[in-house]
Amino acid sequence: MNFDSVIELKSLARHYEVGGEYVKALDGVDLKIGRGEYLSLVGPSGSGKTTLFNMIGGLDRPTTGSVWIDGVDISKLDAYELAWLRCRRIGYIFQNFNLITVLTAQENVALPTVFAGLSRDDGIAKAAKLLRSVGLGERLNHKPTQLSAGQQQRVAIARALANDPAIILADEPTGNLDLKTGTEIIDLLHGLNKTRGLTLVAATHDTKMITASDRVVWMRDGRIEKIERG
Amino acid sequence: MSHERGNVHFSFSDAFKLAISYLERRRDRSLLNIASISLGLSFFTTLLLTDTFYQTFMVMGGGNLTVDQTYYWLVIIALAVSVVGITNAMLISVYERIREIGTMKCIGALDKHIILLFLVEAVLQGALGGFFGILFGTLAALLTTGSTTGFDIILKVNPMKLLTLYASSVILAIFLSTIATMYPAYRASKLDPVEALRYEL
Numbered sequence: 111m112n113f114d115s116v117i118e119l120k121s122l123a124r125h126y127e128v129g130g131e132y133v134k135a136l137d138g139v140d141l142k143i144g145r146g147e148y149l150s151l152v153g154p155s156g157s158g159k160t161t162l163f164n165m166i167g168g169l170d171r172p173t174t175g176s177v178w179i180d181g182v183d184i185s186k187l188d189a190y191e192l193a194w195l196r197c198r199r200i201g202y203i204f205q206n207f208n209l210i211t212v213l214t215a216q217e218n219v220a221l222p223t224v225f226a227g228l229s230r231d232d233g234i235a236k237a238a239k240l241l242r243s244v245g246l247g248e249r250l251n252h253k254p255t256q257l258s259a260g261q262q263q264r265v266a267i268a269r270a271l272a273n274d275p276a277i278i279l280a281d282e283p284t285g286n287l288d289l290k291t292g293t294e295i296i297d298l299l300h301g302l303n304k305t306r307g308l309t310l311v312a313a314t315h316d317t318k319m320i321t322a323s324d325r326v327v328w329m330r331d332g333r334i335e336k337i338e339r340g
Numbered sequence: 341m342s343h344e345r346g347n348v349h350f351s352f353s354d355a356f357k358l359a360i361s362y363l364e365r366r367r368d369r370s371l372l373n374i375a376s377i378s379l380g381l382s383f384f385t386t387l388l389l390t391d392t393f394y395q396t397f398m399v400m401g402g403g404n405l406t407v408d409q410t411y412y413w414l415v416i417i418a419l420a421v422s423v424v425g426i427t428n429a430m431l432i433s434v435y436e437r438i439r440e441i442g443t444m445k446c447i448g449a450l451d452k453h454i455i456l457l458f459l460v461e462a463v464l465q466g467a468l469g470g471f472f473g474i475l476f477g478t479l480a481a482l483l484t485t486g487s488t489t490g491f492d493i494i495l496k497v498n499p500m501k502l503l504t505l506y507a508s509s510v511i512l513a514i515f516l517s518t519i520a521t522m523y524p525a526y527r528a529s530k531l532d533p534v535e536a537l538r539y540e541l
Contacts, residue, residue, distance in 0.1 A: 169446065169534045190450065197448025208443040208537065212361035224354050225448035269447070 116276055116309050117143040117166055122175035124161050135161040137332035138175070145276070146307040148300065150320045150340065153329030160281070162329065163313045167200055167279050168192045180276065197225050201270030205282035207262040209254040215241060215265045216250040222272040240268040244298060260291035267298060278302070280312040284319060296322055352460070355453070359460040362437075369433065370465060373426050377469025377513050378476060380422035384415050385477025385509045390485050392505065396497045397489040405488065419516060426465075426520035430458065434528040441528050442536025451529035458525035462517045470513030474506045
């Protein structure tokens with residue numbers, strides 16, 4: 111088999127207890143995501159989509175089963191190792207951008223490189239290069255509040271790329287954008303997926319995003335309902 | 341930390357720069373915190389300075405004057421009140437930035453980096469509060485004692501003694517501000533990134 115999987119989920123389950131009630135947010139999920147694949151996670155709210163997304167990002171721990179990233183079982187990692195993984199291997203993109211409001215676009219993009227131990231000058235230079243590559247070369251010193259929603263998401267994408275991760279996790283990246291801006295962001299992400307060989311996992315409702323992806327995973331009641339080719 | 345485990349760096353100067361940005365951004369609340377420290381501290385400085393002035397005055401043969409001991413209790417209460425006030429303000433600040441803290445954790449920040457960020461802020465606030473505290477405290481001490489001891493009494497005090505008094509006031513301010521911020525900083529560092537990102541203001 112030449113399917114080179116970068117993410118592998120093995121009988122993954124996550125149970126919560128909310129107000130005395132037992133909730134199976136994930137109830138036995140098996141999935142392999144290939145290197146350079148563009149995968150969409152689709153499902154109604156409460157389907158376990160977000161929980162699955164957080165599991166892959168090392169933000170949540172499984173009740174049973176395991177999450178393998180690059181051949182490492184991340185549920186076995188300690189807080190330091192998880193922070194390292196989040197810092198170097200995974201880039202996050204959120205629905206509401208989540209930029210640090212007191213920092214400029216360039217400083218926002220440089221922040222992950224600071225955590226990764228790059229020198230301030232190198233980080234700032236790299237941030238400028240990344241912002242140029244997402245079409246924001248003229249906006250380096252703008253604060254997030256001085257940027258449009260689409261521009262803020264571009265800054266967030268540049269930030270996600272700051273430490274050259276293998277995986278980009280995008281949680282409803284077009285959810286707060288109008289149709290035209292959303293399409294531009296999808297094109298940008300799709301382009302990065304193709305040119306850089308980045309593995310892109312996106313939780314989304316956006317039909318445009320779903321159509322662009324290689325595979326679509328439909329979630330329902332904490333299980334994979336079906337997997338379709340995009 | 342060994343290299344296989346990977347290193348996550350965040351230097352003091354990075355924390356310093358971010359903390360200054362936060363202080364500027366939330367200027368009103370920062371100023372209130374600084375005012376709170378400087379008020380408590382100016383009372384403290386006034387008291388110690390008045391005592392020093394009286395002693396100097398006495399040595400110069402001006403007569404026997406003392407500071408009412410009950411004031412020392414009052415100053416302890418004033419300082420405690422400002423500590424509680426800062427803790428409250430910093431806790432609000434944690435919840436104001438909850439999403440940013442969650443984001444930082446997502447992009448690789450460790451608990452200790454979040455703590456460092458808040459403590460640097462506390463030290464800066466404490467230092468500024470201490471500075472204004474000794475300024476107002478000196479003015480108040482001169483205004484209350486000047487009519488009996490003469491306003492030039494401050495020039496007659498042993499300069500080393502004056503310097504020690506000022507230095508200990510500023511150190512006390514930084515110490516109290518840090519103490520007040522420890523619990524909010526701990527709370528911030530222990531935030532679950534998933535919960536923090538979901539939080540809506």
